[in-house]
Amino acid sequence: MDRSQKADTVAALNAMFSEVGVVVVTRNLGMTVAQSTALRGKVREVGASFKVSKNSLAKIAIKGTHYEGIGDLLTGPVALATSVDPVAAAKAVVEFAKTNDKIEIVGGAMGALVLNAEGIKALASMPSLDELRGRLIGLVQAPATKLAQLATAPAAKLARVFSAYAEKDAA
Numbered sequence: 001m002d003r004s005q006k007a008d009t010v011a012a013l014n015a016m017f018s019e020v021g022v023v024v025v026t027r028n029l030g031m032t033v034a035q036s037t038a039l040r041g042k043v044r045e046v047g048a049s050f051k052v053s054k055n056s057l058a059k060i061a062i063k064g065t066h067y068e069g070i071g072d073l074l075t076g077p078v079a080l081a082t083s084v085d086p087v088a089a090a091k092a093v094v095e096f097a098k099t100n101d102k103i104e105i106v107g108g109a110m111g112a113l114v115l116n117a118e119g120i121k122a123l124a125s126m127p128s129l130d131e132l133r134g135r136l137i138g139l140v141q142a143p144a145t146k147l148a149q150l151a152t153a154p155a156a157k158l159a160r161v162f163s164a165y166a167e168k169d170a171a
Helices: 003-019 033-045 055-061 066-073 088-099 117-124 129-170
Strands: 022-028 049-052 078-083 103-110 113-116
Touching (some): 022 088, 033 049, 049 088, 066 103, 078 088, 088 103, 103 117, 113 117
Antiparallel strands (some): 103 113
16 A cells, blocks of 8 residues: 555545444454454444455544543554444444454544444444434324324214214104
8 A cells, every 4th residue: 555545545534433322343353254244244234334444544633532541542453444333343343242253343433532342342232323313203193193093082072962862863
């Protein structure tokens, strides 16, 4: 890799670090190509990315971003899982790590907050941004539905009373 390619890689990594909400640092301990492809697919499904990069370039790229604290985690054969949603990348990597012992979660960061492996696992147990949005919409819609039911209930009761009087008079 020549100097211009390194500069382009650092610029791309820096742009990525500026946009994402979470970075998960993983250590790959002899994963096969098929396992790596499966992991990338799983991560891509949730809108995240999984990238292997040179540690020295990644350390240069994190300067000036919120993720400067993860510089100590970038040693050995590591890869970075990132996503804009603070939970998506962590959830995908933790789920994959449960079924594959060749990947180890080293730690990561959520903005300026540096997390250890247990912190990443705790983050993965939280609901994702889409799940939270769904719950919020459900909470907002529930009172409106109940209000509509309450508004129509008295009219329905009156109609039944009038119907009963009409049937009684007809008989």
